[in-house]
Amino acid sequence: MSYYKFSDFLKNKYGQKVYKLPVNLNATCPNRDGKKDRGGCIFCGEEGADFECLPSTLSVKEQLEKNSAYISKNYSSNKFIAYFQNYSNTYLPFNDFQRYVLEACMEGIVAVYISTRPDCVGDEHLEFLEEVKSKKDVDIVLELGLQTVNYKALEFLNRGHTLAEFIDAVIRTKRHGLGTCAHYIVDLPVDTVKDVIEGAKILSALGIEQVKCHSLYILKDTRLGEMYERGEIKPVSLEEYLERIITFLEYLSPDIVIQRLLGRAPEERTLFCNWNTSWWKIRDMIEEKMKAEGRHQGSKFDYLGGKFTFLANDKPAY
Numbered sequence: 001m002s003y004y005k006f007s008d009f010l011k012n013k014y015g016q017k018v019y020k021l022p023v024n025l026n027a028t029c030p031n032r033d034g035k036k037d038r039g040g041c042i043f044c045g046e047e048g049a050d051f052e053c054l055p056s057t058l059s060v061k062e063q064l065e066k067n068s069a070y071i072s073k074n075y076s077s078n079k080f081i082a083y084f085q086n087y088s089n090t091y092l093p094f095n096d097f098q099r100y101v102l103e104a105c106m107e108g109i110v111a112v113y114i115s116t117r118p119d120c121v122g123d124e125h126l127e128f129l130e131e132v133k134s135k136k137d138v139d140i141v142l143e144l145g146l147q148t149v150n151y152k153a154l155e156f157l158n159r160g161h162t163l164a165e166f167i168d169a170v171i172r173t174k175r176h177g178l179g180t181c182a183h184y185i186v187d188l189p190v191d192t193v194k195d196v197i198e199g200a201k202i203l204s205a206l207g208i209e210q211v212k213c214h215s216l217y218i219l220k221d222t223r224l225g226e227m228y229e230r231g232e233i234k235p236v237s238l239e240e241y242l243e244r245i246i247t248f249l250e251y252l253s254p255d256i257v258i259q260r261l262l263g264r265a266p267e268e269r270t271l272f273c274n275w276n277t278s279w280w281k282i283r284d285m286i287e288e289k290m291k292a293e294g295r296h297q298g299s300k301f302d303y304l305g306g307k308f309t310f311l312a313n314d315k316p317a318y
Contacts, residue, residue, distance in 0.1 A: 002290040003249050003297040006210070009257040014079050014110055021067040022085040024056045025100060029088035029117055036160040041147075042223040043157065043216070056086075060103040068108060083113045090116040090125045090142075098128055105132065111139035113181070118144045118169035119161040130176040141179035143212065144169055149202050150195045153188055158223070163202075170206050181210035181259060186244045187236045188216060196244050200251035205304055211256055213248070214263035215241060215282075217273035225271050238275040242286055246295055254298030261286055 001008070010018040032040040054063045060082075068080050082104035090097060104112050112132075121142065133140045146166045148154060154162060170180050182203050186196050203211060216235060218228045227233045236244070245261055261283055265273040274282055290296060 001296070002287055003258050004254060004256065006257055006259045009210075016079060017075070017077050018079045018081060018110060019068075019071045019075065019077050020081040020083045020113065021064055021071070022054075022083050023060055023063050023100075023104065024054055024058075024086050025060075025084060025089060025092065026056045027087040027089050027092055029091055030120065031117070031158070031160040032087075041157050041159055042227070043218065044222065060100050061106060064104060064106060064109070078108055079110050080108050081111045081113055082109050083115070085115050087115075088117045088120045089114050090122070091120045094122075094124060097125070101129070101132060102136075105136040105138055109138060111141060113141045113143055115143040115145070115183075117161060118146065118166040121169045121173065123172065126172055126176040126178065129178055133178065139179060141181055141210065142169070142173050143181040143183060143210075144173075145183045146199075147183060147185045147214075148188055148191055148195060149199045150188075150191050153190045153195065156190050157188075167202075167206065170208065174207065179209050180206075181212055182208050183212050183214060184248075185214045185216050185263075186248050187241045189233055189236060193244060193247060196248050197251050200248045201303060204251070204253040204256065204301060208256055210259055211252065212259040213245060213261050215261075215274055217263055217265035218271045219265060220269045220271055228271055235272055235275075238277070238282070238285075241275075241282075242289055245286055246290055246293075249290075249297040250295055250300045251303075252297055253301050254296075256297075258297070 007017070029040065030036045032044075054066060058066070064080070064082055071077055071080070084100070084104075089100075092100070101112060101114075114129075121144075129140045129142075132138065144166060145159075146163075147157060147159065149163050151162055166182075170182075173180050184199060184203070186199075188195075218225050218235070224233070228235075249258070262274060262279045264279055267273075
């Protein structure tokens with residue numbers, strides 16, 4: 001196995017194929033509503049990540065029932081993950097957040113995954129989610145947007161947080177026995193391969209359980225889109241992306257689950273996405289390249305645990 005696939009993880013954990021059902025709430029984030037900024041991240045469109053979701057006017061229960069009914073009919077599955085997908089879900093009013101999470105704990109839901117910013121995770125959220133996990137017997141995973149460990153790149157993306165907030169959120173989340181997933185963009189033009197390697201090392205050192213890799217996409221009517229149209233930024237080549245993602249995997253702990261290797265974007269508003277190539281074709285390219293070159297996740301995971309610590313019977317080098 002070249003890398004630890006999400007589908008394999010789910011099947012091993014739950015005994016069958018499990019599907020992730022998106023939940024779209026009327027959420028926002030402090031980087032958009034004026035608490036930190038009003039522009040948001042430079043790559044973020046007005047719809048956030050909800051272009052593949054049902055409308056937020058439907059209740060959580062209605063969204064899950066509609067999506068699960070479709071999956072059950074077409075793919076014969078009866079176990080699902082409720083995925084609170086759009087914007088920063090822990091930035092909702094706390095009472096609303098509690099109500100939505102509890103509403104998602106319905107029959108057939110084995111886990112609740114919650115997408116948010118690392119600076120929007122309060123101790124009250126973690127205490128509540130730890131209680132839900134215990135009482136409702138569902139797994140809870142926080143999907144934390146990081147994108148890069150390069151502090152200059154975080155400023156360039158206008159993320160509004162630094163690496164410190166991400167590290168803090170991960171430590172506190174794990175303290176409550178909850179799962180963690182990091183969102184990461186491996187092909188930022190302002191990053192180098194060294195930044196990608198350092199990202200894999202930091203995620204591994206923190207004991208992140210899952211990673212969701214994104215390829216950079218560029219939307220119309222965003223600050224990144226304006227920069228792209230003015231020729232101020234140029235995406236890396238597909239060949240460079242293949243090398244970056246494989247290198248990232250090589251330095252990543254083999255125990256970390258890979259949710260996905262690429263991102264997707266709404267076609268009607270996209271200026272650039274995946275080199276005009278279907279995502280599954282690029283996924284196949286990655287897997288074929290890894291197999292042909294004998295490369296796999298964790299092959300260079302040898303840098304933790306006091307790598308050069310002398311053992312009792314070691315002789316000094318002098």
